[in-house]
Amino acid sequence: MQQLSSVTEKQEPQKMVASRNIFYLADVSGTGYWRRILPIVTTDAIFKACGIINTYTMDFVPDPRFYVGLNSVTV
Amino acid sequence: MTRKTGTKLIYEIDDAMGGDDIPLYNRGRDAFAKDNIQQNIKYMLNAVDLVTVTTPYIKEYYHRKYGVPLEKIVAVPNLLSRMWFGDRYDVPRKLAQFNHYKSKPRIGIVSSLSHYNTHGATDKDGIVVKDDFDEISDVILDTLDDFQWVVIGYLPENMR
Numbered sequence: 196m197q198q199l200s201s202v203t204e205k206q207e208p209q210k211m212v213a214s215r216n217i218f219y220l221a222d223v224s225g226t227g228y229w230r231r232i233l234p235i236v237t238t239d240a241i242f243k244a245c246g247i248i249n250t251y252t253m254d255f256v257p258d259p260r261f262y263v264g265l266n267s268v269t270v
Numbered sequence: 271m272t273r274k275t276g277t278k279l280i281y282e283i284d285d286a287m288g289g290d291d292i293p294l295y296n297r298g299r300d301a302f303a304k305d306n307i308q309q310n311i312k313y314m315l316n317a318v319d320l321v322t323v324t325t326p327y328i329k330e331y332y333h334r335k336y337g338v339p340l341e342k343i344v345a346v347p348n349l350l351s352r353m354w355f356g357d358r359y360d361v362p363r364k365l366a367q368f369n370h371y372k373s374k375p376r377i378g379i380v381s382s383l384s385h386y387n388t389h390g391a392t393d394k395d396g397i398v399v400k401d402d403f404d405e406i407s408d409v410i411l412d413t414l415d416d417f418q419w420v421v422i423g424y425l426p427e428n429m430r
Contacts, residue, residue, distance in 0.1 A: 224384075224423075225381065225382025225383075225385075225423075226285070226382075228382075229348075229380055230284060230324070230348060231282070234350060237350065237355070238350065262277050264275075266277065266278060267277060267279070268277055268278070268280065269280040270281055270282070270314075
């Protein structure tokens with residue numbers, strides 16, 4: 196038990212997630228890249244530091260459970 | 271689905287989607303001209319929580335064309351906020367670059383294939399329609415000595 200509690204004490208405090216968002220991209224050539232992907236990759240570290248987790252995908256997820264706890268879905 | 275989970279649904283669009291407002295050379299024009307597609311677009315735009323666009327003009331367009339309430343449309347301009355990267359902007363370095371290149375400034379053109387008539391689309395009279403690049407190609411060719419033109423995406427054959 197002693198060992199377990201010492202391991203627990205050394206753990207980093209869990210970072211707070213302020214917001215989780217899903218972005219469905221329609222394309223990756225024009226708008227999809229210049230207005231969405233490029234700003235994302237240039238600012239992602241800042242967003243993460245602020246606890247804002249953005250996920251980008253072109254594959255639609257139809258399972259309602261996937262959207263529980265999300266702040267926004269952008270299509 | 272998002273209603274049940276309390277998730278905001280946002281529709282992001284930076285182009286006109288009205289059938290008559292899409293250029294003749296755009297491959298998607300015929301599909302967007304169909305009534306059922308237009309009805310779907312109108313339904314989607316009005317069903318979401320927020321519509322984001324690039325300019326106040328296109329904000330007004332979606333209000334006028336599809337009846338989306340103005341308060342539900344937000345114009346988010348194409349830029350990175352100073353708040354995000356302002357402390358990384360090196361003013362002396364930028365000034366040095368400007369002074370180095372000011373005799374022949376660099377102009378960038380960034381676009382995708384949807385702005386080009388690569389398949390020779392014609393109007394109702396059979397005349398090949400001009401695309402976005404045709405409108406500026408003469409200016410580019412006439413000013414090659416004055417500017418560095420940098421095209422990212424696609425350069426038409428006749429400009430290479």
